[in-house]
Amino acid sequence: MVEVAAASAAPERHIVVRPLRPADVASLESLIRSVENFSPAEMACAVELVELAAGPPPGADDYKVLVAETSAGGPPVGYACFGPTPMTRSTWDLYWIAVAPSVRGAGCGRTLHAEVERAVRAAGGRRLRVETSSKQDYDATCRFYQRVGYLPAGRVERFYADDDDLLILICEVKD
Ligand SMILES: CC(C)(COP(=O)(O)OP(=O)(O)OC[C@H]1O[C@@H](n2cnc3c(N)ncnc32)[C@H](O)[C@@H]1OP(=O)(O)O)[C@@H](O)C(=O)NCCC(=O)NCCS
Incomplete structure (x- = not known):
């Protein structure tokens, strides 16, 4: 678990990043359904991956979830959500990352991403x-x-x- 002061959050609201607990699934579903730029199909996929990550292997091996909450408590x-890319030695996919609209711009996404990098490394x-x-x-x-x-690594026109x-983006994980 890591605790980092969110740059523009109130002093008592530090961001805490921790592993997924089975009890998080319902609140993460609410969070996912509040993300304005996710389509219904994307929401369904994102929720499904959280459920797999919260369940037994092989789902929990293929999909990892880190959760951010504030030190003031309350829901995530x-x-x-990330996982090892099949048939590669050392590449991982970041499948989804989302921050509640009310805490965006305060460093939560960066903190989460740093913890993803740490876990991948x-x-x-x-x-x-x-x-x-x-x-x-x-x-x-x-x-x-x-x-x-991340740096641009590829583009497939008319794919979706x-x-x-x-757009394919790659981030070399820092040592
Ligand atoms: C993308 C997202 C996760 C960023 O979370 P966040 O907590 O607001 O991000 P942070 O505050 O940690 O910002 C980290 C950096 O990204 C930049 N950034 C974040 N949102 C930005 C925006 N809307 N426009 C420009 N830059 C932005 C910040 O300026 C910051 O850069 P700096 O630290 O060098 O100044 C959040 O906006 C989100 O949930 N979006 C909707 C869901 C989504 O699209 N997810 C990705 C697809 S799965």
Whole structure:
């Protein structure tokens, strides 16, 4: 578990990142359903991966979840879901990362991502891959990824739809 002061949060509201507990599943579902740029299909997929991560192996081996909450208590304010990329030696996928709208811009996403990197490194991983959409809805998200260390690694035109390309981003995990 790690505790970091959120830059612009009230002093009593430190961000605490900890492993998933089975009891988190319902509150993470509420958090996921509050994310404005997730489509219903994306929400369903994100919830399914949290359920797999909270269950027995092989789901829990394939999908890891870290949860962010504030030291003031209350439900999770953020989470990240990631896992080893099949058939690679040291590449991991960051499947989802989301922060509750009420605490965005205060360092929670960066703190979560740093803990994802720490967990990946501890497991022998060397890089994280993100696949995202080229749609304007995801511009802010792409700026977040860039700020935490991702570089563009590929683009597949019209992958999701005629007006929606697949963007592949890679973050080399820091030592
Ligand atoms: C992307 C997201 C996780 C960022 O979380 P956050 O807690 O607001 O991010 P942080 O406050 O830790 O910001 C980290 C860095 O990213 C930058 N950043 C974050 N949101 C940004 C935005 N909307 N526009 C530009 N830059 C942004 C910050 O300026 C900061 O950079 P700095 O530390 O160098 O100043 C959050 O906005 C979110 O949940 N978005 C909706 C869900 C989503 O799209 N998830 C990703 C796809 S799975």
